[in-house]
Amino acid sequence: MRYEILCPLRVVDGTSTTSLSARKIEVLLAALLVRADDVVSSEDLVKEIWGTRAPRQAVATLHVYVSQLRKFLRRSADRTESPIVTARSGYVLRLGADELDFHVFQDLVRQGRSARQAGRTQEACEAYEEGLDLWRGPVLEDLRDGAIVNGFVCWAEQARLECVESFVDAGLEIGRHREFVSYLYARIEELPLHEAFYRQLMLALYRSGCRADALSVYQSARTVLGEELGLEPSATLKRLHHAVLVDAPELEAA
Incomplete structure (x- = not known):
């Protein structure tokens, strides 16, 4: 069985994909998955589900929700034992042979980092x-x-952002600058204050023969950072801007 949390929560079993319709039980499952293989206290789960408006019988209601969630997961995976185990202070969701998409993501990032360090x-x-x-x-x-x-x-969003940066840097190293131009414009539209994307886009444009566009990207970065944060571009971005102006040979793709 596969749990997917890098999207609206869902459970995938073979070709079957299911979601919970009861929001509070969905919050319970999300909290247990985020802390998979670690005990989550009943107190923390009550706060997660109800915030500061927990009912008088919140702990008893939590037990009911856990029971319903166990039935849902047994039905989804067609198995007799539930992955949710009762602990002294709360509950723990044991992944066992099941898969969590965020863990898969982390493994792939580690593979990418190791491969890049090895020159692959x-x-x-x-x-x-x-x-x-x-x-x-x-x-x-x-x-x-x-x-x-x-x-x-x-x-998780920070981990994704770091992965995007590493993905683009690796792509630029192997000459994929042209195909990354539109991709980076979209990333800047999504996160206009993230300087790394301006740097990468300037480099991609320069290597694509679009020197004027690369310089225009620098001016856009300077305007956005000035208006939104009252800051000048970083020293790294300024050095790249100067390198583009003088056609520095180190900007050429390997």
Whole structure:
């Protein structure tokens, strides 16, 4: 069975994909998956599900939700034992042989990093791209009210951002600059304050023979950073701008 949390939460069993219709039980499953193989206290789960408006019988209701979730997972995977185990202070979801897409993503990022360090840049690029393909929509959409899920979403989005940067850097190293131009324009539209994408786009444009466009990207970055943050571009971006102006030989693709 495969749990997918890099999108609206769903459970995949073979060719069958199921989702929970009861939001509070969905929040419960999301919290247990985020902390997979670790005990999540009943107190934390109550806060995650109800926030500051927990009912008087919240713990008893939590037990009911856990029972319903166990039935759902047994039915989804057609097995007799539930992956949710009761612990002294709460509950733990044991993954066992099941798969969590975020763990797969992390493994692919590690593979990409190792391959790139070993000089296998094409292999690294493929691993990063495969990892990014796992992101199929807003992470745990509509389940971000509690500290557990919301904290995970922030952390996961940062991991994705770092993967995108590594993917593009690896792609530029092997001469994929032309195909990354439109990709990077889209990333800047998504995150206009992220300087790394301006740097990568300038380099991709320059290597594609679009020197004027590369210089225009620098001016766009300077305007956005100035208007939004009151900052000048970083020293790295300024050095790249100067290198483009003078046609520095180090900008050429390997």
